[in-house]
Amino acid sequence: xxxxEFFIFIIIFFLLSLGIHLNQWIVHPMSHLEHLxxxxxxxxxLLYSFLVYLIIGIIRFIIRFFSKFFRTH
Numbered sequence: 001x002x003x004x005e006f007f008i009f010i011i012i013f014f015l016l017s018l019g020i021h022l023n024q025w026i027v028h029p030m031s032h033l034e035h036l037x038x039x040x041x042x043x044x045x046l047l048y049s050f051l052v053y054l055i056i057g058i059i060r061f062i063i064r065f066f067s068k069f070f071r072t073h
Contacts, residue, residue, distance in 0.1 A: 013049040037049070 018025065024032040037043060 009053050012052050
């Protein structure tokens with residue numbers, strides 16, 4: 001279960017980093033990597049990924065919670 005959640009987090013992290021910084025990764029990837037170490041907030045991708053993961057987790061929880069009412073035994 002932990003591997004699945006970690007995989008979901010990595011996918012979110014990867015998609016967000018590509019979606020937000022696609023132009024920088026395509027045009028000048030080496031320069032972009034060099035600037036990451038000098039950023040004022042170097043952990044912002046992890047923060048944003050965690051927030052999106054948390055939102056998705058809440059949605060998944062709500063869906064599981066309400067799906068219990070509609071299951072037939």
